[in-house]
Amino acid sequence: MNKNPEYPKKKFLSAQIDLSKFAPATEEEKRQQDVMSESVTFFKDGMRRLFKNPLAVISIVLLSIVILTIIIAPMIVPYGYEEMLSVNGRRDKGAKNLAPFEYSEAEQKFIEEGGERFPHIFGTDEQCRDYFIRVVYGTRISLVVGIFASLIVLIIGMLIGSISGYFGGKVDLIIMRIVDIIYSLPDMLIIILLSVVLNEAIKFKPGTILADLGSNMISIFIVFGCLYWVSMARLIRGQILSIKENEYILAARSIGAKPGRIIRTHILPNCLSVIIISTALQVPSAIFTESYLSFIGLGVKAPMPSLGSLANAARSGLQSYPHKLIFPAIVICLIVLSLNLLGDGLRDAFDPKLKK
Amino acid sequence: MLVSKTLLEVKNLKQYFPVKSGFKTIPLKAVDDVSFTINEGETLGLVGESGCGKTTVGRTLLHLYEPTAGEIIFDGEKVTKKNINRMRKKMQMVFQDPYSSLDPRMTVEDIIGEPLDVHKLYSNRKERREKVLELMNYVGLNSEHATRYAHEFSGGQRQRIGIARALAVDPKFIVCDEPVSALDVSIQAQVINMFEDLQAKLGVAYLFIAHDLLVVHHISKRIAVMYLGKIVEIADSDDLNANPLHPYTQSLLSAIPIPDPNITRSRKRIVLEGDVPSPLNMPTGCAFRTRCPYATEQCAKECPTLTDRGNGHMVACFNK
Ligand SMILES: Nc1ncnc2c1ncn2[C@@H]1O[C@H](COP(=O)(O)OP(=O)(O)OP(=O)(O)O)[C@@H](O)[C@H]1O
Ligand SMILES: [Mg+2]
Numbered sequence: 001m002n003k004n005p006e007y008p009k010k011k012f013l014s015a016q017i018d019l020s021k022f023a024p025a026t027e028e029e030k031r032q033q034d035v036m037s038e039s040v041t042f043f044k045d046g047m048r049r050l051f052k053n054p055l056a057v058i059s060i061v062l063l064s065i066v067i068l069t070i071i072i073a074p075m076i077v078p079y080g081y082e083e084m085l086s087v088n089g090r091r092d093k094g095a096k097n098l099a100p101f102e103y104s105e106a107e108q109k110f111i112e113e114g115g116e117r118f119p120h121i122f123g124t125d126e127q128c129r130d131y132f133i134r135v136v137y138g139t140r141i142s143l144v145v146g147i148f149a150s151l152i153v154l155i156i157g158m159l160i161g162s163i164s165g166y167f168g169g170k171v172d173l174i175i176m177r178i179v180d181i182i183y184s185l186p187d188m189l190i191i192i193l194l195s196v197v198l199n200e201a202i203k204f205k206p207g208t209i210l211a212d213l214g215s216n217m218i219s220i221f222i223v224f225g226c227l228y229w230v231s232m233a234r235l236i237r238g239q240i241l242s243i244k245e246n247e248y249i250l251a252a253r254s255i256g257a258k259p260g261r262i263i264r265t266h267i268l269p270n271c272l273s274v275i276i277i278s279t280a281l282q283v284p285s286a287i288f289t290e291s292y293l294s295f296i297g298l299g300v301k302a303p304m305p306s307l308g309s310l311a312n313a314a315r316s317g318l319q320s321y322p323h324k325l326i327f328p329a330i331v332i333c334l335i336v337l338s339l340n341l342l343g344d345g346l347r348d349a350f351d352p353k354l355k356k
Numbered sequence: 357m358l359v360s361k362t363l364l365e366v367k368n369l370k371q372y373f374p375v376k377s378g379f380k381t382i383p384l385k386a387v388d389d390v391s392f393t394i395n396e397g398e399t400l401g402l403v404g405e406s407g408c409g410k411t412t413v414g415r416t417l418l419h420l421y422e423p424t425a426g427e428i429i430f431d432g433e434k435v436t437k438k439n440i441n442r443m444r445k446k447m448q449m450v451f452q453d454p455y456s457s458l459d460p461r462m463t464v465e466d467i468i469g470e471p472l473d474v475h476k477l478y479s480n481r482k483e484r485r486e487k488v489l490e491l492m493n494y495v496g497l498n499s500e501h502a503t504r505y506a507h508e509f510s511g512g513q514r515q516r517i518g519i520a521r522a523l524a525v526d527p528k529f530i531v532c533d534e535p536v537s538a539l540d541v542s543i544q545a546q547v548i549n550m551f552e553d554l555q556a557k558l559g560v561a562y563l564f565i566a567h568d569l570l571v572v573h574h575i576s577k578r579i580a581v582m583y584l585g586k587i588v589e590i591a592d593s594d595d596l597n598a599n600p601l602h603p604y605t606q607s608l609l610s611a612i613p614i615p616d617p618n619i620t621r622s623r624k625r626i627v628l629e630g631d632v633p634s635p636l637n638m639p640t641g642c643a644f645r646t647r648c649p650y651a652t653e654q655c656a657k658e659c660p661t662l663t664d665r666g667n668g669h670m671v672a673c674f675n676k
């Protein structure tokens with residue numbers, strides 16, 4: 001032990017204090033006192049826990065399959081979503097309401113003559129269109145609507161919620177009363193009214209994406225933007241109110257940081273997990289609303305399919321062709337279920353209070 | 357010794373918080389008519405029991421709370437809402453709680469570099485990094501820790517990060533709000549020594565807040581004692597220790613343990629009676645009279661003001 005020569009060595013059995021025990025610590029010894037845990041960022045840590053949750057992993061896999069399918073399928077399947085089937089350039093009138101993997105007479109003849117024909121995986125509908133590709137496009141529309149609507153909700157809700165929460169006082173009071181009013185409006189009624197009004201008011205240039213979607217879809221976006229931000233704004237306001245109590249916000253102010261900077265660099269990153277999670281949970285609810293509206297005929301404009309309008313169209317022939325309702329219904333269930341499970345998984349993974 | 361210049365002058369500072377009780381809003385007098393001065397490179401200690409308004413004084417000085425009334429004159433210039441951003445380059449604060457005063461989502465480098473970002477004190481990333489490392493060096497942090505997150509550090513190390521952040525803008529004055537009370541005793545000494553070293557090196561002035569008279573006595577040249585939002589006594593720290601005049605200061609001093617059984621045995625401990633009154637329902641006249649052994653009728657009618665008893669020893673008491 002006696003590395004330090006300045007201190008006399010203690011004599012064996014002497015009662016004298018061993019001076020070397022009182023030598024100042026060397027730099028190396030001092031460094032051992034630094035208590036350090038392994039450096040992991042919050043994000044990595046959360047991701048690690050997310051991938052340990054079996055339900056979340058299953059839902060990620062399911063979602064990836066759905067997304068890959070809707071990206072790749074249109075490249076492989078040689079039919080269009082509004083194309084009526086034809087063989088050798090002639091309309092195939094017999095290809096109506098085929099069962100999955102069934103060929104019409106004309107197609108069978110074509111195959112016997114040596115031609116190749118891509119199978120109708122989900123069969124066809126009563127207008128002789130390939131049903132699989134329609135479901136794929138319907139899923140695309142539904143997902144895009146869900147994600148877009150949630151993004152609109154997120155942006156508006158975040159902006160208003162953070163202003164209300166950060167500045168507090170009168171601003172907060174006024175915004176929260178507006179939120180209360182919007183909260184009490186019947187949203188379905190507003191959607192229906194708006195789409196009727198917008199139908200008259202807006203005429204899109206034919207051929208553009210907006211025109212393809214139709215005014216119903218636009219009004220869904222507008223309604224989402226105008227109505228559904230309130231719960232997001234409330235949530236973010238609550239988060240900010242609690243984060244604002246932390247001294248690091250005061251510290252940032254004492255440094256001279258402006259409110260915008262404080263919100264951007266201190267407050268929002270600290271409620272990011274809540275924002276991500278509630279956005280993930282918003283997507284299925286938007287998809288649900290869209291499907292519901294399309295089902296009652298207020299969704300996308302025909303011939304553009306969406307999962308809801310496909311289900312609606314299948315209703316008439318329900319007894320003869322139940323599969324036409326089952327396919328879009330299953331896809332809706334898969335998407336909504338896996339997004340909900342993923343949202344739950346994210347919440348568990350990123351909530352520091354659940355940290356093990 | 358050089359005659360030092362007055363750096364900070366506080367005149368009749370008041371901070372009332374509106375508190376709702378039922379349908380009425382009544383003022384909570386957290387700081388009531390406080391005046392003091394601090395010279396360049398000097399330390400003023402501020403002591404008082406929990407809830408007497410020490411933190412509020414510190415925060416109001418930096419306009420983190422808008423003062424209800426009173427003047428703060430810093431470096432010959434009145435601090436107002438307009439020039440506060442410029443003032444915050446010269447006045448800084450170290451916070452009471454090293455755990456909640458650092459953003460958990462930021463690395464040490466970003467925490468210390470934030471004042472540099474806000475006041476644009478560098479021209480490129482490299483310069484920023486150099487400055488941050490220099491600051492970390494000042495407060496005895498290992499430069500390898502720059503990329504780590506605050507939650508990976510011990511309390512003492514976190515407090516050093518907070519100090520480095522306060523030093524980043526090269527301030528002339530730092531409010532230290534109980535910077536050591538969340539740390540254990542062995543670390544306290546290290547951090548206090550560091551405050552002293554930094555003062556010797558950089559010539560910063562401190563308002564050093566604590567509720568422990570020993571700590572304050574060690575670091576400050578002068579000490580102010582607060583009770584319920586008011587300063588009851590200001591004196592040179594040795595003078596205050598040897599000759600406390602205000603009964604509240606006397607009781608505080610008598611409560612300090614002295615590591616000598618002979619003195620302790622002969623010493624009389626002054627135990628105050630009763631509880632601290634609620635700041636919402638203050639006694640008339642002198643705030644301390646409900647617990648004061650010397651209270652007279654005059655104390656209930658009038659509020660004593662700080663008067664000089666020689667040598668700059670100021671006391672607010674009628675009877676002492
Ligand atoms: N933002 C606020 N709003 C309302 N009342 C407040 C606010 N901040 C402080 N107070 C009140 O002001 C009084 C003084 O509080 P302050 O935090 O300054 O005490 P302190 O001396 O720093 O105590 P401690 O030693 O516990 O830190 C307390 O009664 C407190 O309840
Ligand atoms: Mg305090």
